[in-house]
Amino acid sequence: METQAMAAARRWLADQGVGQVGDGWVSADAPDVLLTAGQVAHSWAGEVFAEELDTAEQVRLAFGLLDLLDEYWVTCELRFADESAKGPLPADALWGGYRERLEAERHVEAVTYSLWVDWFEDRDTAATAFAEVLGNDIGRIVAEPSEAPLRRARRVLACSGPVAWPVKEPTYRCAVRLPALHPALFAGLLASCHDIYGDLEPSAALALLDQLDLPADTRHLAELRHMLAAGHKHR
Structure with a gap:
């Protein structure tokens, strides 16, 4: 079942010229090339934080992409944004997003892996x-x-x-x-x-x-x- 966050992320990707086709994704720039969810994450997830949205909305959009793509790289972009000159990210949006997904019934390996290897292994953030x-x-x-x-x-x-x-x-x-x-x-x-x-x-x-x-x-x-x-x- 597609959530509102996933639908918002899908609309945003469509605005970037990216759409889902069967088990893969295609870009308007190369419509004959089938992309994996991982390739989409690496190419577009970071662009969320360049959008003209308030930071909390950027974070929510990134989490929507995470839900849609189920790719760990999206969590890396969240961490990069938190550590950037524009960071830290709003705590309510960032950690609320983690808590919401940790409570979800669906599979959340990307979320728990992110906690383990990024946030928990770093003594500055653990x-x-x-x-x-x-x-x-x-x-x-x-x-x-x-x-x-x-x-x-x-x-x-x-x-x-x-x-x-x-x-x-x-x-x-x-x-x-x-x-x-x-x-x-x-x-x-x-x-x-x-x-x-x-x-x-x-x-x-x-x-x-x-x-x-x-x-x-x-x-x-x-x-x-x-x-x-x-x-x-x-x-």
Whole structure:
């Protein structure tokens, strides 16, 4: 189902002479050349931020392109715009766009990958990004769980490995109170230990791990417990 944001992005692309044809895209400049969604993203996503729109509208249009094309490169252009001389982007539009997509039922790999490798691996942005997409809301989500916010919490916890331990530990300690979040919290702890940029404190992580209600045969559970008990921070 096409959302209003996707429809707006489609109209904007049409204004640039770009339209969808079957499984691909074509440009008015080369109508016989079939383009992939990735090629469209690389060629036109950055142009959104040259439009004569207020910055929040540019951000919303970029997110519409992300929904339409499902390409990670669109999130790169958002990050570039945030770091540009005209940045930072309005927080409500930027992080509201991330939260909305993290709560959506549809596949959001480009969004979670963007969080992981761009915002969370960068120590200059990780704390703000993590707070905006989950940390500020975790208490409410745990106290009053509902489907969409829980979906967001699961997705963020699972990709939170690179976030500095002091930043994410309070959120982890809150999340452990809700069993529905235990599998995602385990994924976050595992990534914190295994990811090259992962960060954790072994004793505190082990204390959290011991509170998780998980099947005894959960893959990597015994291995992670052993590593944390031995004081390992990274594999």
